Amino acid sequence: MNEHRRLRNAFGQFGTGVVIITITSPQGNTLGLTVNSFSSVSLDPPLVSWCLANNSxxxxxxxxxxxxxxxxxxxxxxxLSNAMAQPGTHELAPSHIETSATGDKRIIGALAHLDCRIHERIMAGDHVIYMGYVEGADCAETPVAPLLYFRGAYAGLA
Ligand SMILES: Cc1cc2nc3c(=O)[nH]c(=O)nc-3n(C[C@H](O)[C@H](O)[C@H](O)COP(=O)(O)O)c2cc1C
Known part of the structure; x- marks a missing residue:
């Protein structure tokens, strides 16, 4: 096994949730990208991060x-996770979207939404770390099972 594969396999042992990062294009369309590198960073100030591949x-x-x-x-x-992980337009249909108080486009039915202002972009190897300052947050009112990712595949709660 080569070193690259060994490292990928080791990283993949860390089970994560899955998020879609949404942005609004200058034309007003909602674009989404599936990501599992999301992390909460700080409560005060409220900061989160995720990583974007340089070749995206x-x-x-x-x-x-x-x-x-x-x-x-x-x-x-x-x-929806699979659709937003395909190379292409990354456009979300309006039927999936609602607008938050901060004007951000949120995906209907998600467990939680975090509306963020971009706080910092940090070059980090073959990715850029996006740090967001959270200006709005909400959670689903009724408990819903999360989408999980483990060893390169979707997983359920044991
Ligand atoms: C579960 C999952 C997690 C992913 N996590 C990331 C990530 O953290 N960062 C990233 O840049 N791409 C991530 N990707 C890949 C992107 O969603 C997308 O497939 C890839 O960037 C190719 O499309 P693009 O070239 O149009 O960006 C992930 C894909 C999947 C299915």
Missing amino acids: DMMARFAEAERFCVNILSAEQED
């Missing part, structure tokens, strides 16, 4: 963005 087609779109929304996916949103 979405690099230019995120470079021009000033805000993003983190949508924490439910187990029922696997299809």
